[in-house]
Amino acid sequence: MLSSVIDYIPGWNVWTQAILAFLIPILASKIYKKMYAITGKGKKPDTADSKKAETLLEPSGAPFSGDYEADIQVIRDRIGGNSDLIFREIRMEKTNVRAALFYVAGMHNDRVLDLHLMEFLMFEAGSDTINEPGRIRDRLPFSCLLEASDLNSFNRSVMFGHIGLMIEGELGGLLIEYPNGANRSVQEPLSEALLRGPRLGFTEVLSENTSMLRRQGFSDQLEIKTQKVGTRLRKDLALAYIKDIVNPDLLEEVSARIGKMDFDFIAESGYVEQLIEDNYLSPFQQVQNTERPDRAIAALLEGRIAILLDGTPFVLIVPSTFSMLLQSPEDYYERWLPGSLLRMLRFLAAFLALMAPALYISFISFHPGLIPTELAMSIIETRQGVPFPSLIEVLILEVSIEILREAGIRLPKPVGPAMGIVGGLIIGDAAVQAGIVSPFLVIVVAVTAISSFSIPIYSAGLSLRLLRFVGMLFAAFLGMYGTILFFLLLCSHLTKLKSFGVPYLTPVSPFRLRDWKDLFFRAPLALMKRRPAMTKTQDDKRKS
Template sequence: MRFGSFFKNRQKNDEQKQEHPAELKKSLDQNLAVLKQLMEEPNDLVIRAFSLGQTNYRCAIVYIDGLVDKQQINSNVLKNLQLFAEKTDLPNGADSVLHEMEKELISVGDVIKADNLDEAINDLLYGSTLVYLDGIDKVLMIGMKGWETRTIMEPVSESLIRGPREGFTENLRTNTMMIRRQIRDPDLRFKTYDIGRRSRKKLVVAYLEGVAHPDLIKEVNRRVESIDLDDAPESGFVEQWIEDSFLSPFPQLMNTERPDKVSAAILQGKIGIILDGTPFALIAPLTIGNSMQSPEDYYERWMIGSFLRGLRYLAAFIAMFLPALYIALLSFHQGMIPSQLAFSIAATREGVPFPAAVEAVIMALTMELLREAGARLPTTIGNTIGIVGGLVIGEAAVQAGIVSPIMVIVVAVTAIASFSIPSYSVAISFRLLRFGFMLAAALLGLYGIILVYIMINIHIVNLKSIGVPYSTPFSPSFFRDWKDLVLRAPITMRTRRPSYLKSDDNKSVNKGET
């Protein structure tokens, strides 16, 4: 019975919230009473009611303490209202008075008149100050956001040797400002959405009009509009909602902390998605070739950039295949190993009680545990755990005869290779696929590795990112785009945007693709 009454009361409260009047009333007291009822008079809700000088007009300002700049309220609102109240030639009628107040308060810069209660409350909870006037069913919403924010710092997850040192913050306006500072083009568009039924977070879709393909813009906007969540605390929620396939191990949107990376993508004809409250922006669409690229490729000369990119492709191969090749060669294809190396490996494995597959899985899981523990601990301790823990455990395992020294080398090289992949989301996908290759190698040897490799290729060819084939420009082939795929052609040769984006303005601005 108690649970039944609880759910009935909850349903009744929800119905009352849904039935609250969407339109403002002309009575100041009624408006304030409805506001207090809906918010249940929280401690941080500040309501200051007063009369405008010697007139009969009653006024009230409402704001949430901690979300606004009190100094601006005192100097730009209360002071202006005081000067306004001292006027002797106030117009007749509340509508005229509110219009005159709007002109007097225009020094703030962000003043909007609204007649919708939901809109007013939404702006109030986002840091606006509301100005009510008795006798009129409208309210002034003044933008005076003033909460504490993190300063612009170097990106934590994407550090570069050469390149800009600033990264996104949790403040949406700061992030859009950094993009506008890099792209000073009047065609730059920021389309704003409110997502989250409860949180009403601001989300911005950024693109260049006339550069991004209209169908791509339309599709991204359609998917963003379909988001139906109570809250989206991080851009990962948005990414998982709008991606093409939730069954794929590969990320279908790029996430980044770097404004230069988002700006470069927008200039190429891609779409940037920025969510309030997180420093990680999204870039759409994403292809398999983009995951191996880094902004530093374009900040260095083309030979250096091409060399670094080639190393990343080699690192991706090692991260996925090396442990599986070790298992396959030792378990099924010993004849493919050179004799001297085979004798050396056999000597080091003498006394090891586990087969190569079990040995590799134990060491790979141990390395993943060390990596996860190091990431969750404070920075100084985490680095120590990752390095010292790996050395101590590896040496102890070899001394105990549980694993062979060659296995420790294989796992260490694999871990180093996975760190070389610039995108964390792509690197962790390769780490996940590594165990699939290891299982296939333990069952079928090299044939198993080839079968899994074929399956992954079939999956990648069929996968899409916002409707764009994930395997582009390998397949479907756009040979002109191969100048910026495995090798990075000189800047002077990169005169056009990627063909697969079908940009209306196909002439490139020589800005690096991300």
């Protein structure tokens, strides 16, 4: 009895492996936690830190003294060193009061400045306009008129492009006219081109972007709230949502995360995305970005929240789920049958873009017996001259395709297509001729590349490109078994992932049948009576 038990005690190598089985994951999780602690917590400073940050960015500004000469002197001392700051002192004819204008060159239309502003101030503004202290705001005929609370904010606003006005005998400075720096005109969104649908794309100016959202339709429920972000260079950030649809808890969560952002300059909405996302170690984006106002408004109507940042045409949409990565507004503009077909095609394309090279490796290197014999024969025949194992072969071609792609983005427009031809056709053909890769692999890689181009969101395509290489490694080690492990790993990761509290894989899992209408296929609009369940909206009926 005892001897048979002893018989089953495994040898030392199994014990070593068991210890490895224990140590490696512990190590991995330690590293993961360390990495998460380093950067993940960076966005959540504790209250003391955030208070310090507050004081840093809001230095208690020196108040206006009320003495015209002294205030002007302080302003000139602080910002007069800038060569692009224009300081113009004028005398108001009617009242014989001195006034000073500060503005930055290049921010304003000179004609408006001369004809309108200067003329009014110098010749028309009479004693009735400014003789009542404190009520001057009501008397000046400018649509944009702000009062600066202290000297620092006055200086900042002037440097940002407002026209600063100081009038003798008045306490405080006035800010007239919004900054009007160099902009580009409205263009078709470059990264999300459509055949059918509006051609309008967001621009770099926040006010234009919000107005584009507003002009999507009449509503008094679309609420846009602006706040300043960034600790050193401050910028406007707007939250847009539909007041009677959005879930208030979600709104609170989003505002809280934005409030916790601690960074000296938010250059692009990508910064916002990375500072507020749930898991920065995940290869999947948990925030969707878009250049299209129609997409943004559609998301708002689903109960999501849009985050607009000044200075970028990319608007963020939260929460976002996996299925949104493969949706295009066109699915809804075309009739439902072609829309559904395209949707399913994209799922297939995403699968190919992710798995095709991994499947190639596992079939060729591990299980040639599983594909039809003739096909296996012809593939192996063409691979005879190839000196590398299939992983190296695939890597050679995949890496060069990725380089080509990267090069194609950098190149000026007229050269780009030529590059594609040289790279894709000539190098591919020459590589086959030279016996470095097999022709069948060229097909696989080309299909993979084309599939990944069909992903409607560029950043989603990036995640798939990244994961494709991981999948190839798994396949190279364990063949089909490794590929399945890779798929299960993805599933496990995705089920753990959340975007602002919404499970990333909704509605597949947790299973919400109601939202399946808009997943693999797009149901007729008449059936889409309710908003997605995942966003837990206040009002979930789309039809009255």
